[in-house]
Amino acid sequence: MTTRTRTAGRRPIARPLQYLALAAYMCFLAFPLVFLLTTAFKTPRELRSPDAGLLPQQLNLDNFTSAIDKADLYTAAGNSLLVAVTTTAVVTAVSLPAAYALVRFRTRLRAFATGWILVSQVFPFILIIIPLFLLLKDIGLVNTLLGLVLVYAVWALPFSLWMLQGYVAAIPVELEEAGAVDGAGRLKTLVKIVLPLLAPGLVATSLFTFINSWNEFFFALVLIQDPEMQTLPLALARFVGAEGQVQLGQLAAAALLACLPSLVFFLLIQKRLTAGLLSGAVKG
Amino acid sequence: MTALAPPLETPKPQRRRRSRGGRDAWPLVLPALLPVMLFSVYPLVYGVLLGFTDAEAGLGVETRFNGLENYVELAGNGLFWNSFKIGLVWACSVTVLQFLASLGLALLLNLDLRLRWLARTLALIPWAMPPVIIAIMWQLMLNPNYGPVNRTMDALGLPGGINWLGEASIALPVVIVVGVWAGMPQTTVTLLAGLQAVPAELGEAAAIDGASTWRRFWHVTLPALRPILIAITTLDLIWNFNSFALVFVLTAGGPGGTTMLPSLFAYNEAFRYGNFGYAAAMGNVMVVLIGAFLFFYLRGQMRRRLQ
Numbered sequence: 020m021t022t023r024t025r026t027a028g029r030r031p032i033a034r035p036l037q038y039l040a041l042a043a044y045m046c047f048l049a050f051p052l053v054f055l056l057t058t059a060f061k062t063p064r065e066l067r068s069p070d071a072g073l074l075p076q077q078l079n080l081d082n083f084t085s086a087i088d089k090a091d092l093y094t095a096a097g098n099s100l101l102v103a104v105t106t107t108a109v110v111t112a113v114s115l116p117a118a119y120a121l122v123r124f125r126t127r128l129r130a131f132a133t134g135w136i137l138v139s140q141v142f143p144f145i146l147i148i149i150p151l152f153l154l155l156k157d158i159g160l161v162n163t164l165l166g167l168v169l170v171y172a173v174w175a176l177p178f179s180l181w182m183l184q185g186y187v188a189a190i191p192v193e194l195e196e197a198g199a200v201d202g203a204g205r206l207k208t209l210v211k212i213v214l215p216l217l218a219p220g221l222v223a224t225s226l227f228t229f230i231n232s233w234n235e236f237f238f239a240l241v242l243i244q245d246p247e248m249q250t251l252p253l254a255l256a257r258f259v260g261a262e263g264q265v266q267l268g269q270l271a272a273a274a275l276l277a278c279l280p281s282l283v284f285f286l287l288i289q290k291r292l293t294a295g296l297l298s299g300a301v302k303g
Numbered sequence: 304m305t306a307l308a309p310p311l312e313t314p315k316p317q318r319r320r321r322s323r324g325g326r327d328a329w330p331l332v333l334p335a336l337l338p339v340m341l342f343s344v345y346p347l348v349y350g351v352l353l354g355f356t357d358a359e360a361g362l363g364v365e366t367r368f369n370g371l372e373n374y375v376e377l378a379g380n381g382l383f384w385n386s387f388k389i390g391l392v393w394a395c396s397v398t399v400l401q402f403l404a405s406l407g408l409a410l411l412l413n414l415d416l417r418l419r420w421l422a423r424t425l426a427l428i429p430w431a432m433p434p435v436i437i438a439i440m441w442q443l444m445l446n447p448n449y450g451p452v453n454r455t456m457d458a459l460g461l462p463g464g465i466n467w468l469g470e471a472s473i474a475l476p477v478v479i480v481v482g483v484w485a486g487m488p489q490t491t492v493t494l495l496a497g498l499q500a501v502p503a504e505l506g507e508a509a510a511i512d513g514a515s516t517w518r519r520f521w522h523v524t525l526p527a528l529r530p531i532l533i534a535i536t537t538l539d540l541i542w543n544f545n546s547f548a549l550v551f552v553l554t555a556g557g558p559g560g561t562t563m564l565p566s567l568f569a570y571n572e573a574f575r576y577g578n579f580g581y582a583a584a585m586g587n588v589m590v591v592l593i594g595a596f597l598f599f600y601l602r603g604q605m606r607r608r609l610q
Binding site: 033037038040041044045047048049050051052054055058066067073113114116117119120121123124128135139140141142143144145146147148149150151153154169170172173174176177180230233234235236237240241251252255256259267270271274277278281282284285286 | 327328331332334335336338339341342343344345346347349350351353354358404407408411414416418419421422424425426427428429430431432433434435436438439440441442443444446448449451484487516538541542544545547548551552565566569570573574579582583585586587589590593594597
């Protein structure tokens with residue numbers, strides 16, 4: 020029980036005000052989402068009529084089908100999925116052993132990883148994207164999904180490392196030592212003892228990487244010009260500029276489809292994600 | 304990249320296998336370190352150096368160092384400084400408003416109110432949404448003819464037909480509101496975590512001493528929250544100053560350049576006009592000025608903490 024609750028008991032006026040404030044927040048946060056959802060199901064005529072309500076008259080899926088055709092959402096979604104999954108796999112595979120090593124062996128690299136996260140946040144992207152563009156051009160990776168994976172992986176790595184080392188640090192060394200005493204080899208200790216304990220943190224970290232790659236826009240905007248190679252955020256941004264201003268329903272449908280995967284993932288693991296992120300952040 | 308606030312804490316002493324030293328660590332760390340060095344440390348250094356050259360896009364264009372020429376030219380570039388000013392207004396407003404709104408929400412979520420789970424979930428959703436989609440959603444919301452914002456204003460008898468994103472006098476404040484909406488989840492979650500870490504006994508003791516809710520908040524909760532508060536506002540400030548996608552899709556810097564954030568300005572310079580060296584110089588100026596700003600902010604906060 021928090022201290023505030025007690026005050027509310029003493030002064031009954033506080034409680035209704037708190038609910039009022041919470042309701043106001045929920046309106047501000049939820050209304051745009053509800054509106055996006057309902058717009059996606061409305062017919063153009065309904066959208067233009069001045070006295071249409073918030074809810075659509077019927078569940079009409081035309082917007083979704085035509086949005087998929089027009090904005091090349093299939094290709095773009097496929098590209099996005101490929102890039103995000105590959106990035107996540109690479110980043111997890113590389114950062115897991117590194118995070119373990121950084122925590123269990125005393126090295127100065129740990130300070131470097133943390134320092135680099137901070138430094139790389141402060142520098143404006145323009146300073147990184149120009150040389151990166153030139154570099155990738157030299158090795159022929161501009162306009163390829165592989166180039167995009169490379170860039171995303173490199174930018175996700177320090178953060179993934181930082182999160183994972185929080186989880187590794189939370190596992191008592193004694194457990195591993197006990198394993199060693201019982202005669203288990205190094206590798207066996209890692210696989211049988213450390214890995215299972217690390218699983219929740221690993222899920223949180225990799226989902227975080229996945230969502231960040233799925234949502235990324237700026238690097239893709241610069242590095243991908245070929246429409247065949249464009250990712251979902253790119254396809255959508257181009258659709259806004261082209262036809263979206265007139266076809267509001269289609270635009271809403273396309274936007275909704277594009278954030279569906281990360282929304283579903285996010286809601287599924289919502290509790291674990293917040294808990295995981297927090298424990299990763301609190302344990303150094 | 305979005306992240307939670309790094310903890311401001313002192314490293315806890317931990318049992319480590321000192322005897323094995325760093326040598327065993329290298330093979331495990333190298334696969335992570337090498338790509339980071341090659342594709343982010345090296346480009347960053349390269350990028351800073353580019354700011355002192357006349358590099359341009361295109362094949363066979365010779366690049367040479369031109370010393371401080373870019374900066375002399377930049378100093379007289381009124382458009383850039385105007386954009387820089389817009390960037391500061393945007394970053395500071397979004398950070399402050401976002402912080403106040405998130406603190407209020409976090410305090411509410413820390414109580415045991417009914418429907419708290421729903422509010423928590425809702426508060427997190429914008430986090431899972433790409434900035435591009437948040438921008439599209441708000442374009443629909445603010446559509447002058449069919450958007451619900453103008454319709455509601457009509458229904459309430461307020462002046463209607465406002466082109467929220469198309470009028471120079473109001474575009475920046477409107478974009479700032481969208482920025483606050485988009486950035487609230489991280490700040491709220493971080494502050495909520497901080498609040499939950501404040502020992503309840505502290506507040507209880509103060510309550511027994513007869514301190515009012517407000518005084519307890521001001522003298523107990525807030526000081527306990529300060530490290531997290533500094534970390535998240537600092538990060539928010541950096542992220543907001545460097546943010547790109549949201550405003551790029553929302554207004555592309557318009558109308559009349561009133562929402563031209565420095566990141567958009569430099570992007571145009573580099574990839575529209577092909578002036579790589581000049582754009583990199585803008586990046587350098589941004590880093591130096593933001594670095595100085597953060598230095599003074601953090602130093603001020605540290606001093607207050609020590610007092």
